[in-house]
Amino acid sequence: xxxxxxxxLSPLVLLVLIVLLWELICRAFNVSEFIFPSPxxxxxxxxxxxxxxxxxxxxxxxxxxVGFAISIVVGVLLGFLIGSSRLAxxxxxxxxxxxxxxxxxxxxxxxxxxxxxxxxxAVLTAFLISFFPITVNIATGLATLEPELEDVLxxxxxxxxxxxxxxxxxRSMPYFWGSLKVAITxxxxxxxxxxxxxxxxxxxxxxxxxxxxxxxxxxxxxLLVVGAMAMAMYELFSFVEKxxxxxxxxxxxxx
Amino acid sequence: xxxxxxxxxxYPAGPIGAIEPxxxxxxxFIDFRDVWLAxxxxxxxxxxxxxxxxxxxxxxxxxxxxxxxxxxxKSTFMKLATGLRRPSRGQVIIDGREVTGxxxxxxxxxxxxxxxxxxxxxxxxxxxxxxVEPYRSxxxxxxxxxxxxxxxxxxxxxxGGYEDxxxxxxxxxxxxxxxxxxxxxxxxxxxxxxxPFGALDAFTxxxxxxxxxxxxxxxxxxxILVTHDxxxxxxxxxxxxxxxKSPGRxxxxxxxxxxxxxxxxxxxxxxxxxxxxxxxxxxxxxxKEGAEVAQ
Numbered sequence: 001x002x003x004x005x006x007x008x009l010s011p012l013v014l015l016v017l018i019v020l021l022w023e024l025i026c027r028a029f030n031v032s033e034f035i036f037p038s039p040x041x042x043x044x045x046x047x048x049x050x051x052x053x054x055x056x057x058x059x060x061x062x063x064x065x066v067g068f069a070i071s072i073v074v075g076v077l078l079g080f081l082i083g084s085s086r087l088a089x090x091x092x093x094x095x096x097x098x099x100x101x102x103x104x105x106x107x108x109x110x111x112x113x114x115x116x117x118x119x120x121x122a123v124l125t126a127f128l129i130s131f132f133p134i135t136v137n138i139a140t141g142l143a144t145l146e147p148e149l150e151d152v153l154x155x156x157x158x159x160x161x162x163x164x165x166x167x168x169x170x171r172s173m174p175y176f177w178g179s180l181k182v183a184i185t186x187x188x189x190x191x192x193x194x195x196x197x198x199x200x201x202x203x204x205x206x207x208x209x210x211x212x213x214x215x216x217x218x219x220x221x222x223l224l225v226v227g228a229m230a231m232a233m234y235e236l237f238s239f240v241e242k243x244x245x246x247x248x249x250x251x252x253x254x255x
Numbered sequence: 256x257x258x259x260x261x262x263x264x265x266y267p268a269g270p271i272g273a274i275e276p277x278x279x280x281x282x283x284f285i286d287f288r289d290v291w292l293a294x295x296x297x298x299x300x301x302x303x304x305x306x307x308x309x310x311x312x313x314x315x316x317x318x319x320x321x322x323x324x325x326x327x328x329k330s331t332f333m334k335l336a337t338g339l340r341r342p343s344r345g346q347v348i349i350d351g352r353e354v355t356g357x358x359x360x361x362x363x364x365x366x367x368x369x370x371x372x373x374x375x376x377x378x379x380x381x382x383x384x385x386x387v388e389p390y391r392s393x394x395x396x397x398x399x400x401x402x403x404x405x406x407x408x409x410x411x412x413x414x415g416g417y418e419d420x421x422x423x424x425x426x427x428x429x430x431x432x433x434x435x436x437x438x439x440x441x442x443x444x445x446x447x448x449x450x451p452f453g454a455l456d457a458f459t460x461x462x463x464x465x466x467x468x469x470x471x472x473x474x475x476x477x478x479i480l481v482t483h484d485x486x487x488x489x490x491x492x493x494x495x496x497x498x499x500k501s502p503g504r505x506x507x508x509x510x511x512x513x514x515x516x517x518x519x520x521x522x523x524x525x526x527x528x529x530x531x532x533x534x535x536x537x538x539x540x541x542x543k544e545g546a547e548v549a550q
Contacts, residue, residue, distance in 0.1 A: 146367070146369055148365045148367055148369050149369040149371075151334075151337075151339060151363060151365075152363050152364075152365075152369065152437075152438075153382075153386060154339060154357055155337045155338075155339065155357055155358070155359075155361055155362070155363050155447075156357070156359055156362075156383050156386045156387040156441070157356075157357045157358075157359040157386070157387060157388075158386045162386055166382065166385065166386070167371065170371070170373050171371075171373075173373075245373070247372040247373045247421060247423065248372070248373075
């Protein structure tokens with residue numbers, strides 16, 4: 001029982017320890033707030049600028065969600081296509097891998113030319129950076145069907161579509177939820193990076209303007225907020241994953 | 256040799272239909288006419304066949320078993336019988352019709368139970384009814400009726416009370432029982448079993464032999480059982496075929512006329528042992544030949 005609680009609380013304990021150490025170092029060496037603000041200084045700034053931060057955070061949040069929604073739709077459809085057809089797999093996969101290797105930040109200047117400063121580039125950067133893991137996971141879930149199971153159904157006259165909907169899709173659900181957890185954090189990265197150069201609002205913009213006016217406390221507060229939002233979304237998908245695809249996690253639950 | 260055991264015949268090369276007992280057309284259920292299969296055109300051009308010169312006549316309701324070394328084309332034979340593959344040469348006629356695609360009158364079970372982990376045992380058994388007509392179009396309206404049928408089938412194989420458990424909550428033997436129920440729920444005319452008991456321990460295996468025997472005695476569907484286990488084949492089947500390795504062809508046909516219904520006790524009688532021993536002899540001879548060729 002004790003051990004279980006320790007395990008559950010361990011991330012919090014670690015966090016508190018790090019914050020304490022950080023605070024201690026800042027105070028002990030009297031580090032300037034313009035170089036490396038202490039947690040307490042960041043907290044003060046967070047409270048002081050809470051309405052400004054909230055406004056930018058909300059912008060970053062919904063922009064990320066829009067980009068993420070697009071990447072779910074595109075990612076699932078593309079993954080479905082790749083996973084269900086060998087031809088599509090062979091044709092698309094290498095190109096997609098090459099595309100994924102490109103740094104998405106490099107697209108931002110181009111997106112600015114096409115869509116102007118603001119929401120457009122941020123949404124698209126969030127999308128571009130986060131659809132890949134979703135696609136790969138759906139495709140893998142569909143492509144790794146046991147041949148015996150497929151035979152069992154095909155003998156009954158099942159069409160390709162039947163096999164995909166009765167077996168392929170439910171089977172790839174755990175992969176899907178797993179990929180969302182990765183994708184959402186990437187989407188926040190995409191939005192923030194894009195806002196840093198191509199927006200007048202959002203946490204990314206806040207970071208840049210705080211940095212240029214030497215408001216290090218505020219910049220760190222912004223970082224903290226992005227981290228917290230990504231973390232919260234991660235936990236949300238983690239929760240949904242556990243409650244919709246329990247059959248895939250039985251090992252860890254039984255012990 | 257005991258009176259209850261007929262002579263087995265070693266087939267000469269080539270078509271072997273002449274040795275089979277003559278059957279009236281309406282008694283015939285499975286009819287393979289000089290069937291050859293190469294997996295692709297390249298292999299066909301090189302005359303490398305996975306199975307060749309298969310001539311097989313099976314009565315309505317007959318239980319046949321196919322034994323042979325691994326990799327001898329048993330699974331290929333199953334694919335031909337279900338219509339998952341079409342022969343390169345020859346004809347497969349099942350239930351009076353030439354097979355040109357998946358038959359929909361057969362059910363299959365494999366060594367791996369391959370149940371869907373997100374469905375309960377009951378829903379797993381119901382799966383074929385969601386796919387095969389005429390059940391498919393009535394599935395929504397008649398779900399309760401079908402569920403009752405599935406429950407009855409599960410009770411028959413000793414899985415009463417486990418309907419709402421998930422497959423991963425069942426033991427290996429129970430999963431295999433559920434898998435056989437899934438193969439039978441749409442009342443197929445033909446049941447194909449590919450080493451279904453291969454992964455089970457000896458006691459569970461014998462229990463499941465009896466389960467299968469009882470299901471077959473009650474419904475008399477056709478069974479094609481592919482197995483490594485000679486005792487299993489002799490205990491369950493009416494006729495045992497021995498298949499040779501690459502090229503896969505039937506080399507021995509052995510009718511088993513041990514009296515039915517058969518009890519597990521029969522496996523300890525000298526008649527039973529004699530048949531098993533005889534089949535073992537054929538397989539041993541084949542393995543030896545294979546070894547010589549390899550050298």
